[in-house]
Amino acid sequence: MRYILGFVIAIGLAIAAAATNWLYLASATRPTAYVAMDNSIKPGQEIKSSDLRPIPIPGDASLLRQSMIPFDSKSILVGRTATRAYLEGDVVLSRDLTEQSTGSQWRVVGPFELISVGERFKQDSGRGAELASTRGNNVTIAVDANFDEQTSRLLAVIAGLGQRSQSARQQSKIVAVQVVPGPANSSTAARENTSKAVSTSAGRQVSRDIVYQTVSLDGIANVPSVLLEGEFIRFVVPD
Numbered sequence: 001m002r003y004i005l006g007f008v009i010a011i012g013l014a015i016a017a018a019a020t021n022w023l024y025l026a027s028a029t030r031p032t033a034y035v036a037m038d039n040s041i042k043p044g045q046e047i048k049s050s051d052l053r054p055i056p057i058p059g060d061a062s063l064l065r066q067s068m069i070p071f072d073s074k075s076i077l078v079g080r081t082a083t084r085a086y087l088e089g090d091v092v093l094s095r096d097l098t099e100q101s102t103g104s105q106w107r108v109v110g111p112f113e114l115i116s117v118g119e120r121f122k123q124d125s126g127r128g129a130e131l132a133s134t135r136g137n138n139v140t141i142a143v144d145a146n147f148d149e150q151t152s153r154l155l156a157v158i159a160g161l162g163q164r165s166q167s168a169r170q171q172s173k174i175v176a177v178q179v180v181p182g183p184a185n186s187s188t189a190a191r192e193n194t195s196k197a198v199s200t201s202a203g204r205q206v207s208r209d210i211v212y213q214t215v216s217l218d219g220i221a222n223v224p225s226v227l228l229e230g231e232f233i234r235f236v237v238p239d
Contacts, residue, residue: 015050022233023116025077030055030056031057031058031059031067032057032061032064033054033055033056033057033058033068033070033071034054034056034064034065034068034070034071034091034092035052035053035054035055035056035067035068035069035070035071035073035074035077035091035092036052036053036054036089036091036092037051037052037053037086037087037088037089037090037091037110037224038050038051038052038053038088039051039088040085040086040087040088040146040164041082041085041086042082042085043082043083043084043085044081044082045080045081045082045094046079046080046081046082047077047078047079047080047081047208048078049074050077051056052071052074052077052078052092054071054091055071055091057091062113065180065232066094066111066180066232067093067094067095067097068091068092068093068094068229069092069093069094069097069136069181070181073181076097076181077092077097079187080097082096082155083096084096090113094111094180094181095108105239106236106237106238106239107132107236107237107238107239108178108234108236108237109150109153109154109234109235109236109237110150110154110180110232110233110234110235111150111180111233111234112138112141112143112154112175112213112232112233112234113141113230113231113232114140114141114143114227114228114229114230114231114232115140115141115142115212115229116229117139117227117228117229118137118138118139118217119136119138120136120137121139121217121223121224121225121226121227122226132172136142137216137217137218138214138215138216138217138218138234139195139214139217139227139233140212140213140214140215141212141213141233142210142213143211143212143213144209144211145209145210145211146209151213154215154235155213156234157174158215158236164193173236173238174217174220174236174237174238175220175221175236175237176220176221176222176223176233176235177217177220177222177223177224177227177233177234177235177236178227178233178234178235178236179224179227179231179232179233180233180234181234222236
């Protein structure tokens, strides 16, 4: 009888392990859901929660969330006025948020993934005045090595900040740094093409099409107090 009981327990544990493994695989392969319209919306119409629905989109989530809004973050849309016309089923893009708040006066450069942040932006940064240096205001971001449109815009802004002309500096002034909504759990390694990936001396897998650019946020008033490595940020500059 004791042997039969042990055999039954072993079978039960095996079934439980198989069920747990199946649930894990099912969740791992489930595509991330993004915000789409459940109704047709006109420009200027207020967006309600009932107007939104999730739409699963397969693909690299770390890339897709740069241009789309995860459904978990749909609350940032509720109460806003639509900046364009939507048909039922249309996916809401991140740039739609920018058009409402910035209009024609501002433009956004990015988003870019944060690789590292200065001491000023870390949660445990209260370690002395010496950390509030210019170096502590720097962040390192991943940019396109082939100078895509967003990378070229950012470099133009950085170059303009070094101009002697006051008007040129004002035109290139970064007025705010924004964190792109979505889970901050992605990394550059998660969105690499395996055929293009190479190993660094530190063992990190990076893409040949990605390089790291350091940007100083010194003097920018509208910057989140804490920035997390792996998040995506974008820069607001005058249009």
